[in-house]
Amino acid sequence: MLESEASGETSAPSSLADEVSSDRLLDWLDGMLVIRHFESESVRLSLAGKIPGGIHSSEGQEAVAVGTVGALQDQDVASGTHRSHHHALAKGLSPRSVMAELYGKATGLSEGRGGSMHLVDASRRFLGSNGIVGAGLGLAMGAALGMKLQSQDLVAVGFFGDGGANTGRVWESINLAALWKLPLIAVCENNLYAVETHIADSMAGTSIADRATGFGLPAETVDGQDIAAVHDAVRRARERAVDGGGPTFLEMRTYRYEGHNVGDVQNYRQLAEVEDWRAHRDPITRLRQHLERGGVLLPGGYDAAVERARQEVADAIAFAEASEWPETADVMKSWPQQALSVVSA
Amino acid sequence: MTETLTYSQAYREGLVEEMTENEAIFVMGTDIFLRGGHFAQVLGLGEKFGVERIRDVPISEAAMVAAGVGAALQGMRPIVDLNFLDFSFGCMDELCNQAAKIHYMFDIPVPLVVRATNGVAYGGAQHNNVIDSWFAEMPGLNVAVPSTPRDVKGLIKSSLRLDDPVLFLMDKSLTGARGEVGGPADLIPFGRADVVRAGRDMTLVSYGASVRLCHRAADILDERDISAEIIDLRTLYPLDLETVCASVRKTGRAVIVDESAGYGGVSAELAASIQRSSFNYLDAPIGRVHAAHSPVPQSPPLIKAMMPSGQTIVDEVCLLMESS
Numbered sequence: 001m002l003e004s005e006a007s008g009e010t011s012a013p014s015s016l017a018d019e020v021s022s023d024r025l026l027d028w029l030d031g032m033l034v035i036r037h038f039e040s041e042s043v044r045l046s047l048a049g050k051i052p053g054g055i056h057s058s059e060g061q062e063a064v065a066v067g068t069v070g071a072l073q074d075q076d077v078a079s080g081t082h083r084s085h086h087h088a089l090a091k092g093l094s095p096r097s098v099m100a101e102l103y104g105k106a107t108g109l110s111e112g113r114g115g116s117m118h119l120v121d122a123s124r125r126f127l128g129s130n131g132i133v134g135a136g137l138g139l140a141m142g143a144a145l146g147m148k149l150q151s152q153d154l155v156a157v158g159f160f161g162d163g164g165a166n167t168g169r170v171w172e173s174i175n176l177a178a179l180w181k182l183p184l185i186a187v188c189e190n191n192l193y194a195v196e197t198h199i200a201d202s203m204a205g206t207s208i209a210d211r212a213t214g215f216g217l218p219a220e221t222v223d224g225q226d227i228a229a230v231h232d233a234v235r236r237a238r239e240r241a242v243d244g245g246g247p248t249f250l251e252m253r254t255y256r257y258e259g260h261n262v263g264d265v266q267n268y269r270q271l272a273e274v275e276d277w278r279a280h281r282d283p284i285t286r287l288r289q290h291l292e293r294g295g296v297l298l299p300g301g302y303d304a305a306v307e308r309a310r311q312e313v314a315d316a317i318a319f320a321e322a323s324e325w326p327e328t329a330d331v332m333k334s335w336p337q338q339a340l341s342v343v344s345a
Numbered sequence: 346m347t348e349t350l351t352y353s354q355a356y357r358e359g360l361v362e363e364m365t366e367n368e369a370i371f372v373m374g375t376d377i378f379l380r381g382g383h384f385a386q387v388l389g390l391g392e393k394f395g396v397e398r399i400r401d402v403p404i405s406e407a408a409m410v411a412a413g414v415g416a417a418l419q420g421m422r423p424i425v426d427l428n429f430l431d432f433s434f435g436c437m438d439e440l441c442n443q444a445a446k447i448h449y450m451f452d453i454p455v456p457l458v459v460r461a462t463n464g465v466a467y468g469g470a471q472h473n474n475v476i477d478s479w480f481a482e483m484p485g486l487n488v489a490v491p492s493t494p495r496d497v498k499g500l501i502k503s504s505l506r507l508d509d510p511v512l513f514l515m516d517k518s519l520t521g522a523r524g525e526v527g528g529p530a531d532l533i534p535f536g537r538a539d540v541v542r543a544g545r546d547m548t549l550v551s552y553g554a555s556v557r558l559c560h561r562a563a564d565i566l567d568e569r570d571i572s573a574e575i576i577d578l579r580t581l582y583p584l585d586l587e588t589v590c591a592s593v594r595k596t597g598r599a600v601i602v603d604e605s606a607g608y609g610g611v612s613a614e615l616a617a618s619i620q621r622s623s624f625n626y627l628d629a630p631i632g633r634v635h636a637a638h639s640p641v642p643q644s645p646p647l648i649k650a651m652m653p654s655g656q657t658i659v660d661e662v663c664l665l666m667e668s669s
Contacts, residue, residue: 077419113450120451127418128451132442138408139443142415149371149397149421156415169438172408179403 020231022296028070028227029291032062032284033309035086038095039258041313042085042102046262051102055116057258058086063283064189064252065090067230068157071238077125077143077156079136083256084129087159088119091126095316105323112326134164137186141173144182144247155183155241163194165208171215174249178217181246185237188251189224195260196268212249224252225281255281349523353386355494356515359501360387362529364394367422370505371398373409374426383428384462384520406435410459414444417457422505430461430514431474444510445485454508463490463514464554465604465652470640475603478610480512481581487511487535488581492556494524496579499533507535516553536583540592544574547662548592550615551602552578559602561655566662573662581611589615590623597628598669600661602653607635629669632661
């Protein structure tokens with residue numbers, strides 16, 4: 001595992017070197033940096049009125065998405081939450097098409113019919129961010145059922161949060177997945193806050209992962225700011241799932257740097273807490289330090305990676321800005337059956 | 346004499362034909378493998394198709410509909426059997442916020458059928474909600490409300506070939522009703538109402554169990570030399586306004602009959618559409634006959650007192666005939 005600066009904690013020796021090539025580690029760094037810049041720009045554009053309806057920034061949670069998707073095959077499915085830009089980008093959706101969708105432009109993923117909480121790309125096997133807490137897990141669970149019935153060696157990952165862990169639908173899905181041994185990986189991103197409520201004020205019991213053990217499936221708590229730990233946990237869960245061992249529950253301890261939505265007045269947490277997570281547990285900093293210590297990232301390499309990410313996001317914004325609005329005549333496009341005839345008078 | 350099937354058997358026969366043709370179809374529901382469902386709707390299919398395709402689920406409505414939506418997105422064609430439509434309260438998000446909207450938002454079809462029973466029978470307030478119109482009002486959902494074995498079979502077959510979600514609502518009180526059914530190739534399309542009795546003076550528009558009440562009323566009205574035409578809507582969405590309005594333009598009068606609690610709903614939608622399109626053809630106000638705006642009681646005489654009947658339809662028709 002990557003060394004953490006937080007209270008000097010150091011995990012057991014990582015299998016990272018054996019499992020993951022240097023090139024992939026550098027790709028992960030790039031991936032996390034793109035997400036980080038995409039999110040900070042999304043917040044800015046949202047406050048500037050460019051993105052209607054606001055967004056939920058995933059800044060701080062990059063390692064959960066990139067590390068998880070890094071352990072998947074291309075044809076594996078993932079479904080997300082209301083805070084899901086990082087999932088979408090990690091799953092390979094292009095920053096251009098995501099940004100254009102946030103704007104509501106014709107070149108967006110769903111040509112402006114979706115938005116931040118409904119990002120989708122079936123070709124990338126991303127079954128959507130989701131506006132309803134806990135709902136994305138259910139869709140992933142259903143996809144896992146389909147995979148099992150079709151005898152495919154694939155898995156579905158359902159992301160949800162600590163807020164979702166207090167909904168009934170999450171545990172209904174976990175029970176069904178465990179009962180039927182579905183190839184599901186349930187990834188709970190515990191970022192400590194459900195909108196403005198701290199988990200200490202919302203959760204009975206000792207931990208979310210402990211709840212899951214009652215359903216008889218393997219449940220682990222993972223340092224979500226350590227991309228190596230995330231990747232390793234998901235890799236093992238994937239192996240278990242395709243071997244017929246059923247679902248795994250992973251509670252990933254992470255943190256969001258921004259508020260729940262853009263422009264929140266954050267009276268519910270101390271700035272010092274945010275600064276502590278940024279300074280001591282930041283997933284990008286930790287991977288950077290690991291790569292620099294190992295000589296994988298050469299001097300100037302990090303700055304170059306940051307610049308690449310900036311350019312990619314700038315390109316996405318320029319693309320969204322230059323794109324046309326959808327034709328209003330297409331508002332019913334790809335819409336199922338119309339109301340039969342309105343009979344003319 | 347042609348062989349007849351019950352309303353439940355017709356469903357089963359339609360299912361067997363489609364499941365044999367299409368291996369992507371499977372059923373999820375509580376107590377379906379051994380018991381065959383609470384209305385014997387899949388009796389014997391467990392043995393025929395096995396536990397994978399006639400799949401018992403725990404009483405987890407949210408999870409079973411979510412499983413259906415997710416499996417549909419993965420290329421399967423699930424049927425989720427809720428047994429009672431009342432249980433949809435436990436999966437309203439999965440039905441209305443996920444299944445209904447995904448095709449629109451994501452451009453991916455969701456070929457999901459959710460079967461449940463509708464209509465008023467015994468069992469009290471929590472097992473007899475008539476909420477079919479809620480789903481018809483939700484963009485993205487189709488709603489079937491067959492009243493005969495023939496329509497059950499033809500509509501379930503169509504449902505299993507549609508690419509969008511269907512609420513397939515079978516009337517509890519019709520479970521044992523017998524009738525002829527179509528063959529393997531006889532599909533009944535969505536959005537086509539059926540003129541089940543031709544008439545001259547009054548159009549009675551109805552669906553589900555209320556169609557029988559309309560026949561009863563029409564027999565009584567015949568004796569009074571009032572000729573009623575009866576339209577069975579068969580699907581609430583899409584709604585076949587064309588057939589309804591053509592009839593009303595002929596008869597000049599309409600009464601809409603259902604078992605709803607009479608606030609909003611299908612009858613209000615129809616009344617609004619009829620008056621907008623056919624106002625100049627109307628010889629009388631549009632009538633509505635429905636249940637009382639009340640939860641459904643336990644006591645049989647109380648139920649009878651709050652529900653529409655052949656006689657309440659006759660009374661409404663006569664009132665409107667006098668007014669014109």
